[in-house]
Amino acid sequence: MKIVVDGFGGDNAPLSVIEGSALAVQELGVDIVITGEEKVIRQVAEQHHISLNKIEIVNTTDVIAVCDDPTSIMKEHAQSSMAVGMKLLADGQADAFVSAGSTGALVVGATMIVKRIKGIKRPTIATIIPCQNGCFMLADAGANLDCRPEMLLQFGLMGSIYMEQIINISRPRVTLVNVGAEETKGRELQLETYRLFQKSALNFMGNIEAREIPLGGADVVVADGFTGNVILKLTEGLAKFVMGGLKEMFLGSVKGKIAASLLMKDMKQFKKKMDYKEYGGAPLLGAAKPVIKAHGSSDAYAYKNAIRQAKAFVEKDVIGTIEQAIQKSKEA
Amino acid sequence: MKIVVDGFGGDNAPLSVIEGSALAVQELGVDIVITGEEKVIRQVAEQHHISLNKIEIVNTTDVIAVCDDPTSIMKEHAQSSMAVGMKLLADGQADAFVSAGSTGALVVGATMIVKRIKGIKRPTIATIIPCQNGCFMLADAGANLDCRPEMLLQFGLMGSIYMEQIINISRPRVTLVNVGAEETKGRELQLETYRLFQKSALNFMGNIEAREIPLGGADVVVADGFTGNVILKLTEGLAKFVMGGLKEMFLGSVKGKIAASLLMKDMKQFKKKMDYKEYGGAPLLGAAKPVIKAHGSSDAYAYKNAIRQAKAFVEKDVIGTIEQAIQKSKEA
Numbered sequence: 262m263k264i265v266v267d268g269f270g271g272d273n274a275p276l277s278v279i280e281g282s283a284l285a286v287q288e289l290g291v292d293i294v295i296t297g298e299e300k301v302i303r304q305v306a307e308q309h310h311i312s313l314n315k316i317e318i319v320n321t322t323d324v325i326a327v328c329d330d331p332t333s334i335m336k337e338h339a340q341s342s343m344a345v346g347m348k349l350l351a352d353g354q355a356d357a358f359v360s361a362g363s364t365g366a367l368v369v370g371a372t373m374i375v376k377r378i379k380g381i382k383r384p385t386i387a388t389i390i391p392c393q394n395g396c397f398m399l400a401d402a403g404a405n406l407d408c409r410p411e412m413l414l415q416f417g418l419m420g421s422i423y424m425e426q427i428i429n430i431s432r433p434r435v436t437l438v439n440v441g442a443e444e445t446k447g448r449e450l451q452l453e454t455y456r457l458f459q460k461s462a463l464n465f466m467g468n469i470e471a472r473e474i475p476l477g478g479a480d481v482v483v484a485d486g487f488t489g490n491v492i493l494k495l496t497e498g499l500a501k502f503v504m505g506g507l508k509e510m511f512l513g514s515v516k517g518k519i520a521a522s523l524l525m526k527d528m529k530q531f532k533k534k535m536d537y538k539e540y541g542g543a544p545l546l547g548a549a550k551p552v553i554k555a556h557g558s559s560d561a562y563a564y565k566n567a568i569r570q571a572k573a574f575v576e577k578d579v580i581g582t583i584e585q586a587i588q589k590s591k592e593a
Numbered sequence: 594m595k596i597v598v599d600g601f602g603g604d605n606a607p608l609s610v611i612e613g614s615a616l617a618v619q620e621l622g623v624d625i626v627i628t629g630e631e632k633v634i635r636q637v638a639e640q641h642h643i644s645l646n647k648i649e650i651v652n653t654t655d656v657i658a659v660c661d662d663p664t665s666i667m668k669e670h671a672q673s674s675m676a677v678g679m680k681l682l683a684d685g686q687a688d689a690f691v692s693a694g695s696t697g698a699l700v701v702g703a704t705m706i707v708k709r710i711k712g713i714k715r716p717t718i719a720t721i722i723p724c725q726n727g728c729f730m731l732a733d734a735g736a737n738l739d740c741r742p743e744m745l746l747q748f749g750l751m752g753s754i755y756m757e758q759i760i761n762i763s764r765p766r767v768t769l770v771n772v773g774a775e776e777t778k779g780r781e782l783q784l785e786t787y788r789l790f791q792k793s794a795l796n797f798m799g800n801i802e803a804r805e806i807p808l809g810g811a812d813v814v815v816a817d818g819f820t821g822n823v824i825l826k827l828t829e830g831l832a833k834f835v836m837g838g839l840k841e842m843f844l845g846s847v848k849g850k851i852a853a854s855l856l857m858k859d860m861k862q863f864k865k866k867m868d869y870k871e872y873g874g875a876p877l878l879g880a881a882k883p884v885i886k887a888h889g890s891s892d893a894y895a896y897k898n899a900i901r902q903a904k905a906f907v908e909k910d911v912i913g914t915i916e917q918a919i920q921k922s923k924e925a
Contacts, residue, residue, distance in 0.1 A: 495828070
């Protein structure tokens with residue numbers, strides 16, 4: 262299996278990309294293609310004594326930045342490390358693509374270069390977020406700010422398949438973010454989406470209030486991309502806020518330092534439980550081939566996990582299952 | 594000054610209402626009117642040895658529940674403790690109204706019974722939420738799911754006045770919740786609202802990403818009621834999740850218990866900092882007279898603080914200032 266990794270996406274490129282790719286070659290038995298400026302990649306690898314065994318480099322000199330217009334991936338930045346990686350995927354020269362670069366550009370590229378699965382209206386960025394007793398999938402996390410009910414139904418369907426096949430949750434509990442549990446709650450979008458979900462074959466558990474999300478109330482949390490983006494970022498911000506408060510408490514006094522030494526093991530466990538890196542990246546569900554968005558601040562470990570996720574995505578044929586489910590829902 | 598309190602709103606009615614009112618009489622020097630079944634109120638007060646000095650009771654036998662249709666406050670539940678309290682306020686028999694009952698019914702009552710300030714399109718539930726280095730006001734927190742740009746502008750204006758006059762923040766930083774900081778981000782609603790804010794006299798700091806909200810990035814956070822409700826409830830859920838994790842860590846082992854005893858004082862401080870009760874309730878900004886929504890699970894202390902807030906609301910003439918500002922913005 263061959264997985265392309267964008268060599269110049271994210272905050273820690275290209276070092277973390279190279280490190281993570283080398284780890285993936287060793288531990289996961291995959292072949293890697295890194296896109297990006299070959300000279301720089303070889304230099305960094307040499308400086309850090311990282312083996313490039315089973316890692317091919319496809320030379321590209323351009324990079325698309327987070328501040329660039331996402332649609333420029335089709336024109337001005339058509340030769341960027343991200344665009345070239347997606348073309349390799351689209352052309353069948355690789356099985357999956359991983360990037361920690363601009364989310365917007367990745368969504369445009371997934372839609373225009375990799376193309377969509379037949380029948381899918383829009384690809385969704387489906388982020389996996391830790392919560393009490395495990396994790397849940399949030400779809401959409403920001404790719405589609407304005408959504409129609411049919412789009413949200415498809416996000417739920419694709420999220421359910423992913424959680425079942427990759428995270429091994431049987432009959433994932435699908436929910437719709439809303440301001441109340443009752444089916445009469447919400448805006449027109451929620452009212453109509455609720456009806457669509459109810460008629461579907463999914464394990465739809467109804468509306469979920471945001472309060473219940475971190476408490477493990479669902480396996481798949483469906484929302485329009487505006488709401489989903491707020492949920493994702495607020496979770497990050499609150500985690501940072503709380504961790505800051507704890508750090509101050511533990512390091513602010515001698516007593517605190519003693520307490521911290523007593524709780525070292527538990528703290529590490531708690532931190533690991535809350536760590537996005539454990540779950541790899543966010544799949545772009547609905548693209549015709551496996552595309553994984555790694556977190557912008559991914560380190561080598563996060564890259565390795567994103568590549569592991571990409572590998573499972575291919576092996577379990579998630580896309581084939583989505584195709585069949587879409588076909589079936591059309592016949593119904 | 595006379596403040597009406599809904600005797601049968603919230604989870605801990607009527608005991609916490611009576612206790613909180615008695616505290617307010619003692620500490621704040623206000624007169625209180627409690628609406629609700631007089632016999633029950635007198636019984637509970639006697640059982641718990643609470644003085645009813647300077648507390649008048651207006652007998653009502655009906656209660657509007659959270660599960661009732663909010664508009665029923667105008668018809669079936671027109672004699673409920675909440676409806677009668679709002680009528681006393683509207684008729685000039687009291688200066689402010691506090692209730693921990695159904696938010697929906699309170700919004701309908703504020704609009705239909707108390708009426709709006711002239712020129713205000715919709716009243717907003719403006720919740721005060723603790724954050725790093727203080728607190729911020731979230732408007733709207735769920736009263737108006739569908740909003741127009743002019744409504745959001747008014748929420749920002751009213752929130753700014755409230756934070757300046759009641760929380761003593763000079764030139765409050767007003768922000769708009771969005772998926773990115775740039776003014777080109779968001780849906781049509783955000784794009785147009787951004788332009789309106791820019792043209793206003795407010796201290797508008799631009800868009801805020803949800804990540805920055807708990808980190809103290811703003812004094813007034815403006816959002817449509819759907820998004821605001823998600824922010825409010827997710828904050829509550831994540832706080833509960835983290836507190837649960839800490840409790841487990843501290844109480845799960847002997848080491849943990851020793852650590853907890855070392856950190857007792859800091860933990861209490863942190864908890865107090867995070868406690869909504871410190872800030873009283875959520876004002877219904879835009880209503881023609883002061884209405885405060887207390888948290889559904891308010892205890893006596895929270896009621897006392899909500900009454901203190903209602904008193905400040907009257908004394909500082911927040912409503913007069915809003916009227917003038919609306920008038921001025923029309924002339925501009």
